[in-house]
Amino acid sequence: MQISSRFTVALHIFTCVDTFKENYKVTSDFLAASINTNPVIIRKILAKLKKAGLIKVARGTGGITLTRDLSEISFFDVYQAIEPLEGGDLFRFHEAPNPDCPVGRNIHALLDDKLKAIQTAMEDELKKYTLADLRTGMREILETEK
Amino acid sequence: MQISSRFTVALHIFTCVDTFKENYKVTSDFLAASINTNPVIIRKILAKLKKAGLIKVARGTGGITLTRDLSEISFFDVYQAIEPLEGGDLFRFHEAPNPDCPVGRNIHALLDDKLKAIQTAMEDELKKYTLADLRTGMREILETEK
DNA sequence: TTTTGCTGTAATTCAGATGATTACATCAGA
DNA sequence: TCTGATGTAATCATCTGAATTACAGCAAAA
Numbered sequence: 001m002q003i004s005s006r007f008t009v010a011l012h013i014f015t016c017v018d019t020f021k022e023n024y025k026v027t028s029d030f031l032a033a034s035i036n037t038n039p040v041i042i043r044k045i046l047a048k049l050k051k052a053g054l055i056k057v058a059r060g061t062g063g064i065t066l067t068r069d070l071s072e073i074s075f076f077d078v079y080q081a082i083e084p085l086e087g088g089d090l091f092r093f094h095e096a097p098n099p100d101c102p103v104g105r106n107i108h109a110l111l112d113d114k115l116k117a118i119q120t121a122m123e124d125e126l127k128k129y130t131l132a133d134l135r136t137g138m139r140e141i142l143e144t145e146k
Numbered sequence: 147m148q149i150s151s152r153f154t155v156a157l158h159i160f161t162c163v164d165t166f167k168e169n170y171k172v173t174s175d176f177l178a179a180s181i182n183t184n185p186v187i188i189r190k191i192l193a194k195l196k197k198a199g200l201i202k203v204a205r206g207t208g209g210i211t212l213t214r215d216l217s218e219i220s221f222f223d224v225y226q227a228i229e230p231l232e233g234g235d236l237f238r239f240h241e242a243p244n245p246d247c248p249v250g251r252n253i254h255a256l257l258d259d260k261l262k263a264i265q266t267a268m269e270d271e272l273k274k275y276t277l278a279d280l281r282t283g284m285r286e287i288l289e290t291e292k
Numbered sequence: 293t294t295t296t297g298c299t300g301t302a303a304t305t306c307a308g309a310t311g312a313t314t315a316c317a318t319c320a321g322a
Numbered sequence: 323t324c325t326g327a328t329g330t331a332a333t334c335a336t337c338t339g340a341a342t343t344a345c346a347g348c349a350a351a352a
Contacts, residue, residue: 060349121271206320
C-alpha cells in the first residue's frame with residue numbers, strides 16, 4: 001500500500017509557507033489553491049503538524065509560523081507527525097499465527113527484527129532531508145525558471 | 147498507511163514450505179491453518195508468487211515448489227510480487243498541484259528525487275534478506291526450542 | 293461594536309483496499 | 323469414478339483516504 005498523499009501535501013505546505021510568507025497571507029484557502037484540494041484537508045494536516053509541535057497557527061487572523069529553524073525539522077519529523085502508524089510498525093503482521101504450529105508460534109521471532117531493520121533504513125533516509133533542503137531546492141528551481 | 151499483511155503472510159508461507167515439505171503435504175488448507183486465515187487468501191497470494199515466477203503450484207495434486215534456490219529469492223522479490231505499487235511509487239503524490247502557482251508547478255521537481263531516494267533505501271534493505279535467512283533462522287529457533 | 297475573514301471541527305459522502313467467506317468449475321492421481 | 327486439490331468469481335463487512343458542507347469560535351479592522 002502506498003503512503004498517503006498527506007505527507008507530500010505537508011511538504012508542499014511547508015514549501016509554500018517559506019516561499020510566500022513575505023508577500024502573501026498564507027491561509028488554508030491559499031494553500032488549498034496551490035495544492036488543489038479542499039481547505040478543510042489543509043486544516044486537518046495543519047492540526048497534526050501543530051499537535052506535533054512543528055508549527056503554530058494563528059487563530060482568527062490566520063498565518064503559520066514554524067517553532068524551530070528549517071534545518072531542525074526533518075522529513076522524518078513531518079512523517080511522524082502525519083502518519084500515525086499502528087504500534088509504530090510499517091509492516092502489518094497477520095493477526096493470529098497458530099501457536100500450535102512450530103512455524104506459527106515462532107514467525108514473529110523470525111521476522112520482527114528483519115522488518116524493523118527495513119523500516120529503520122527508510123526512516124534513517126527520511127531523517128537526512130530537512131525543510132532547509134526544500135527552501136534551497138525551491139529557490140534554485142525558481143531562479144532557473146526566470 | 148501500513149504495508150499489507152499479505153507480505154508477512156507470504157514470508158510465512160515460504161517458511162512453512164521449507165520447514166514442512168519433507169514430512170507434510172503443504173496445501174493451502176495446511177498453510178491457512180498455520181497462518182490462521184482463509185485458504186482462499188492463501189491461494190490468491192500463491193497465485194501472485196506464481197505469476198512472478200517464484201514458485202510453481204501443482205494443480206490437482208497440490209504442492210508448492212520453488213523455481214530458484216532459497217538464496218536467490220530476496221524479500222524484495224517477494225515484496226514486488228505481492229505489492230503492486232501504482233507506478234512503482236511508495237509515496238502517493240497529491241494529484242493536481244496548481245500549475246499557476248510557482249510552488250505548485252515545481253513541487254514534483256523539488257520532491258520526486260528525494261522521495262525516490264527514501265524508497266530506494268527501503269528497497270535496498272529488502273534486498274539484503276533472502277529466503278535462505280528464513281531457513282537458517284527458523285532452524286536455529288526450532289533447535290533452541292527443544 | 294459590528295463586520296469580516298479566518299481557524300477548528302463535526303458530520304457526511306464516495307471510492308477503493310483489505311480480509312473473510314461461500315460456491316463451484318477444473319484438474320490429477322488413487 | 324472418487325477424492326482431494328487448485329483456480330477464481332462473487333459477495334460482504336470493515337476501514338481508510340479524500341472531498342465537501344456546515345457552523346461555531348476567534349481576532350483584528352472598520
